[in-house]
Amino acid sequence: MAKKRTVRTIPQERTAVRELDPVVRGTNFEEVNCGYNEKEALLESERCLFCPDPKCIAGCPVNINIPAFIEKLGQKDYRGAYDVITASNLLPSVCGRVCPQENQCEGVCVVGESLEPVAIGRLERFIGDRAIAEGWVNIPAIEPAPYKVGIVGSGPAGMACAADMAKAGCDVTVFEAFHEPGGVLRYGIPEFRLPNSVIDAEISNLKKLGVRFECNTLVGRLFTIEQMIEEMGYQAVFIGTGAGYPSMLNIPGDSLNGVLSANELLTRCNLMRARDFPKVDTPLPLGRKVAVVGAGNTAMDALRVCLRLGAEKVYCIYRRTKAEAPARAEEIHHAEQEGIEFHWLTNPVEVLGDDTGNVRGMRCVRMELGEPDSSGRRRPVPIEDSEFDFETDQVVYAIGTNANPIIGQTSNLGLNKWGYIQCDDSLATSLAGVFAGGDIVTGAATVIEAMGAGRRAARAMKSYLGLRDDDALESPGTLFGIDLREHNYARVRIA
Numbered sequence: 001m002a003k004k005r006t007v008r009t010i011p012q013e014r015t016a017v018r019e020l021d022p023v024v025r026g027t028n029f030e031e032v033n034c035g036y037n038e039k040e041a042l043l044e045s046e047r048c049l050f051c052p053d054p055k056c057i058a059g060c061p062v063n064i065n066i067p068a069f070i071e072k073l074g075q076k077d078y079r080g081a082y083d084v085i086t087a088s089n090l091l092p093s094v095c096g097r098v099c100p101q102e103n104q105c106e107g108v109c110v111v112g113e114s115l116e117p118v119a120i121g122r123l124e125r126f127i128g129d130r131a132i133a134e135g136w137v138n139i140p141a142i143e144p145a146p147y148k149v150g151i152v153g154s155g156p157a158g159m160a161c162a163a164d165m166a167k168a169g170c171d172v173t174v175f176e177a178f179h180e181p182g183g184v185l186r187y188g189i190p191e192f193r194l195p196n197s198v199i200d201a202e203i204s205n206l207k208k209l210g211v212r213f214e215c216n217t218l219v220g221r222l223f224t225i226e227q228m229i230e231e232m233g234y235q236a237v238f239i240g241t242g243a244g245y246p247s248m249l250n251i252p253g254d255s256l257n258g259v260l261s262a263n264e265l266l267t268r269c270n271l272m273r274a275r276d277f278p279k280v281d282t283p284l285p286l287g288r289k290v291a292v293v294g295a296g297n298t299a300m301d302a303l304r305v306c307l308r309l310g311a312e313k314v315y316c317i318y319r320r321t322k323a324e325a326p327a328r329a330e331e332i333h334h335a336e337q338e339g340i341e342f343h344w345l346t347n348p349v350e351v352l353g354d355d356t357g358n359v360r361g362m363r364c365v366r367m368e369l370g371e372p373d374s375s376g377r378r379r380p381v382p383i384e385d386s387e388f389d390f391e392t393d394q395v396v397y398a399i400g401t402n403a404n405p406i407i408g409q410t411s412n413l414g415l416n417k418w419g420y421i422q423c424d425d426s427l428a429t430s431l432a433g434v435f436a437g438g439d440i441v442t443g444a445a446t447v448i449e450a451m452g453a454g455r456r457a458a459r460a461m462k463s464y465l466g467l468r469d470d471d472a473l474e475s476p477g478t479l480f481g482i483d484l485r486e487h488n489y490a491r492v493r494i495a
């Protein structure tokens with residue numbers, strides 16, 4: 001019997017991960033984080049205590065049985081570890097790279113109370129990458145069901161919902177507005193954080209389940225949600241269109257040439273391959289001195305993309321301090337390593353233009369932190385007479401997004417005052433048979449949270465369609481091989 005682990009007996013240091021040299025990686029789009037090799041993954045797996053009441057499972061939005069997959073990994077049963085993860089999470093290679101584990105599973109890890117927490121995300125990525133390299137995919141025995149299901153949006157929420165509905169036997173079609181599937185994973189996250197090859201591999205597994213993807217299809221323009229239900233034969237529809245409508249500061253100079261949103265910058269660079277211009281026909285005019293406003297993960301992506309595209313200087317402008325920045329600590333660390341210049345407690349009040357309508361600078365004001373606001377963070381307050389002009393010839397806004405308006409404009413779905421789709425607890429909308437989840441319901445969230453919403457909606461859709469849902473409840477047991485929940489009465493003739 002294996003000896004019980006304690007905090008004192010496990011490796012005390014979190015296993016380091018290899019990264020590309022900052023000077024080299026600032027000139028290319030190769031993945032920065034190299035991930036664990038087998039030796040490193042096995043060493044880190046030894047740090048899990050296999051708690052009897054593991055908090056990490058509850059900390060995961062899709063409730064992966066984390067101790068179980070780490071135990072199998074430690075036994076070198078990598079396929080078994082993959083089976084455990086994919087029972088809850090379809091995209092281990094994606095989530096292992098981009099999910100904020102430090103605020104979720106790792107944030108409640110018991111080891112983290114005394115030492116650094118177990119590197120759950122890195123271990124998940126190791127298993128996910130192993131699965132891609134070995135060509136693993138879990139395709140259950142599927143009993144066909146007589147239902148057509150439409151999924152609007154191919155981001156993480158849509159993919160998770162599509163997978164569960166395909167496993168339930170439905171005929172599933174995913175509609176994507178862009179020319180390639182993947183949603184925000186494809187257009188919003190640069191390849192140095194999430195390689196397209198990883199997205200392609202995960203989507204390939206969906207196709208093996210029988211899911212079809214219809215790209216270049218903008219629902220709400222080519223046809224409406226109501227038409228999908230009433231005319232096109234879909235018995236259930238899931239909307240996972242995200243919240244990709246960018247916010248602007250609405251200050252003087254917003255309309256000058258050289259002002260754009262991070263959404264546009266990243267979409268042009270990532271999805272439309274503008275970084276390869278002129279080999280591709282997507283232009284992306286770039287300034288010499290670029291100022292990115294905001295300090296979330298999208299801002300970090302925009303900053304580091306501009307550096308790689310050849311900007312001489314790249315600045316991060318944020319009205320709070322580094323401690324309040326919403327970006328992952330790892331992303332800020334990588335940006336600092338690569339030479340991004342951070343201006344904390346700085347708030348733009350005007351974009352300055354030259355005689356030809358181009359950006360020549362930005363007027364800013366110094367800030368200080370006051371009392372906490374509704375978010376719990378201390379509210380930034382302008383310092384009197386602290387205005388100054390800042391030289392830049394391009395301004396990129398990365399200050400958040402709003403609900404994609406097209407679905408709301410073209411259907412009779414109930415919306416809240418911010419334009420997000422209103423749903424009940426089961427993620428059912430105001431239209432019968434139509435469900436929604438992810439950022440279009442909650443506003444901007446994480447990849448794994450969107451996937452959790454997609455799976456929750458799938459459970460409700462199966463209930464709506466009258467389909468059996470093996471994942472809905474834990475089985476109370478069997479009698480004569482029959483699930484106790486399915487016992488019924490039968491007429492018996494006594495001779």
